[in-house]
Every structure is written in structure tokens, then in C-alpha cells.
Amino acid sequence: MISFPQFQEIVIDELKRDIRPEMNPDQHRAISAPQDESQFIVAGPGSGKTTVMVLKILKFIYVDDVNPGSILATTFTRKAAAELRSRILSWGDIIRQKLLSDNNDLEKDLRHLDFNQIVTGTLDSICEEVLKNHRDPGSPPPVVVEDFVARAMMMRVGLFTEERHHNEELREYLINIRGGKFGFNTAEMSRLLLEIKDRVYYDQVLWEEFKSKGDEPGVEIACQAIEDYIHEFEERMLFDFSLLEAHFLDKLNEGKLGSFMEGLKLVLVDEYLM
Ligand SMILES: Nc1ncnc2c1ncn2[C@@H]1O[C@H](COP(=O)(O)OP(=O)(O)OP(=O)(O)O)[C@@H](O)[C@H]1O
Ligand SMILES: [Mg+2]
Structure with missing residues (x-):
């Protein structure tokens, strides 16, 4: 939808997060990486990991045209998951408003963007939701x-x-x-x-x-x-x-979560614990 330099400029001007390579080379590299590059990010407390994860998601959507419904973002506590979701929605919307105010060609694309389709939650809540939606006919939800x-x-x-x-x-x-x-x-x-x-x-x-x-x-x-x-x-x-x-x-191994798995393209995990 937009180029990476445009995205970067909006992040700096509107979100006040400086991700220029000369300022934050590691963040820049992590956020600008192509969607087929797997990353494992290790960095100290408060160094900007969650920020990177949210900006990567928004970059996939705005720059790489990834459908929000094919992104899964998870973390380990309900509080962190709720914060992650609200951060994605609010930053996503700030970028949208900025683009709408500058550029009318994008209006149709921007109106169709639905950030609510991003799958978020803790691993447990996502498992529960997916199993509820993919159960055998007649069987009760977990x-x-x-x-x-x-x-x-x-x-x-x-x-x-x-x-x-x-x-x-x-x-x-x-x-x-x-x-x-x-x-x-x-x-x-x-x-x-x-x-x-x-x-x-x-x-x-x-x-x-x-x-x-x-x-x-x-x-x-x-x-x-x-x-x-x-x-x-x-x-x-x-x-x-x-x-x-x-x-x-078990359900995954039996191939019973097919439609869920087929829809997914990108999985991001914050606070991965070994
Ligand atoms: N490039 C940046 N420019 C300005 N502020 C930033 C930048 N990156 C992160 N910050 C700010 O630094 C603070 C810490 O960032 P963040 O929460 O992303 O770090 P974290 O590594 O996830 O922390 P934790 O270890 O607590 O999970 C936040 O207030 C965030 O907005
Ligand atoms: Mg964090």
C-alpha cells in the first residue's frame, strides 16, 4: 500500500518512535525485514521489543499488503495480550488517519482494512477459541x-x-x-x-x-x-x-484445524519463554 520510507516517516512523525537506521539500527533491521524472514529477537528489558513487534505487524499490513486476518500475535499473560491488541489497534488507526488525510488514492484500501481480524490473545485463549470453532459436528465446545x-x-x-x-x-x-x-x-x-x-x-x-x-x-x-x-x-x-x-x-496433528492453519501466514510471539 505504501513504501517502507513512507511508513518509517509516519512512525517517526505520528507515533514518535525513531526507527531510522542511524538512530536504532537493530529496530530498523527487525522492522524492515521481509515477511519471509524468521526472526528471534533477544534484547534487554525495556529495550523496545514489544514496540518492534507491533511495528512489524503494521509494516506487514501497510507496506507488504498482508491481510490482517492472516496474522497471529500472542504473548503470555492476559494483561500483556490486551495491551498488545490495543497498541496494534491504536497505532494502526493513527497511521490510517494520517494516510487518509494526505492521500485520497488510498481511501478505498484504507476503508477495507480491518485490524480486528488480527488473531490476538494468550496461547490458551487462542487454542480455546480455535477449538471452539473447529469441533466435530455435534460435540460441545471445550x-x-x-x-x-x-x-x-x-x-x-x-x-x-x-x-x-x-x-x-x-x-x-x-x-x-x-x-x-x-x-x-x-x-x-x-x-x-x-x-x-x-x-x-x-x-x-x-x-x-x-x-x-x-x-x-x-x-x-x-x-x-x-x-x-x-x-x-x-x-x-x-x-x-x-x-x-x-x-x-492432537487436533493439529490429525489435520483437523485445516481452515485455521491455511489462513495463517505470520505468527509473532512476545515474551517467548523457554
Ligand atoms: N524507537 C523508539 N523510539 C522512541 N521510544 C521507543 C522506541 N522503542 C521503544 N520505545 C519506548 O521505550 C519503552 C519500552 O519499549 P517496549 O515496551 O517496546 O520495550 P520491551 O523491550 O518490550 O520491554 P519489556 O522488557 O518490559 O517487555 C516504551 O515506552 C516505548 O514506547
Ligand atoms: Mg515488552
Whole structure:
């Protein structure tokens, strides 16, 4: 729609972010890169990473004519995701207004631009939304529970069953993992079991390896608690966050998210955590 130098000028004049190569060479390089160049940006706190991500998205739209609906932008907390979205919408609109006021040839293109089509949210909220829109006919939408519900469920189904919360071998095993007895209680046992589940359950190899340590009696009981928990979620068709991600991956591997995947061209992640 416009050239990169035009885009850069508007960013500097209207958004007051100086991205000239002589001022901010790294930001300039990151923002001006072509859409088929993958980038992994590592930079210190407050150095302008989120700014770069938002400007890259706007550059793809205004300079490379990428359809907003084919861009997915995600980050790790709901607050950050909401800020990301509002930053994209507000800067996107400032650039649009500027172009409208200067240049009437672009009016038709600019009126059609819909920044709301950009897929934003946390990874979890995006998974939930996509699964809701791509479920098998007749099946219900996924119901995702918050962490505190998952912990209560692990307590009820995993720990109170057969009074596992009183089991000395399980307690000893969990205290060992935790590295101390101070503050150890049933809620803490539930939290630790969920942590083990999240770390090893989805990796079949890790899970088998973990289970094979079952000659340690505490491990065997931990496995039973985790399996009872998973079974309960399956029966009730509920998901916690990691079950949701695993379900998403299954659907992806089965090729059932086709129309969503085909529409996507660019994926940007802020605050990637290893
Ligand atoms: N080129 C620029 N010109 C002027 N201000 C800038 C520029 N780049 C970033 N800033 C400002 O610097 C501040 C920090 O930027 P930003 O939030 O993008 O950094 P960050 O690396 O994402 O930070 P964090 O590590 O906290 O996530 C913001 O106020 C932003 O507007
Ligand atoms: Mg940031």
C-alpha cells in the first residue's frame, strides 16, 4: 500500500518512535525485514521489543499488503495480550488517519482494512477459541477451568481417593521433590502433582520413564493420582490449560484445524519463554 520510507516517516512523525537506521539500527533491521524472514529477537528489558513487534505487524499490513486476518500475535499473560491488541489497534488507526488525510488514492484500501481480524490473545485463549470453532459436528465446545479449580479437582479426585493424602510414601516422595517439609499440606501436594503432570504427562517417553520409577512406592501412587485426575477431566469433558494445549496439538496433528492453519501466514510471539 505504501513504501517502507513512507511508513518509517509516519512512525517517526505520528507515533514518535525513531526507527531510522542511524538512530536504532537493530529496530530498523527487525522492522524492515521481509515477511519471509524468521526472526528471534533477544534484547534487554525495556529495550523496545514489544514496540518492534507491533511495528512489524503494521509494516506487514501497510507496506507488504498482508491481510490482517492472516496474522497471529500472542504473548503470555492476559494483561500483556490486551495491551498488545490495543497498541496494534491504536497505532494502526493513527497511521490510517494520517494516510487518509494526505492521500485520497488510498481511501478505498484504507476503508477495507480491518485490524480486528488480527488473531490476538494468550496461547490458551487462542487454542480455546480455535477449538471452539473447529469441533466435530455435534460435540460441545471445550470448557477450560482456571488453575484453582484444577487444584481443587486434584485434591478431591487425586488425593482424597483412597485417602492418598495420608499416604506416607506419597508424602515423603513429594516432600523430597519440594526440598522441605515447611508449609507442606494437602493443597501443596495437589500443586506438586499438577506440576509433575504438566512436566511429564504429555511426553509419552517422559511419562513411561517416570512410571518405571514405580518401584519407588511414592511414584506409583503419584501416577495413580494423576491418572485419576486426567480420567475425571476426560469424563466431564473439561480441560485445564495443559490438557487444552495437548488437545490442540492432537487436533493439529490429525489435520483437523485445516481452515485455521491455511489462513495463517505470520505468527509473532512476545515474551517467548523457554
Ligand atoms: N524507537 C523508539 N523510539 C522512541 N521510544 C521507543 C522506541 N522503542 C521503544 N520505545 C519506548 O521505550 C519503552 C519500552 O519499549 P517496549 O515496551 O517496546 O520495550 P520491551 O523491550 O518490550 O520491554 P519489556 O522488557 O518490559 O517487555 C516504551 O515506552 C516505548 O514506547
Ligand atoms: Mg515488552
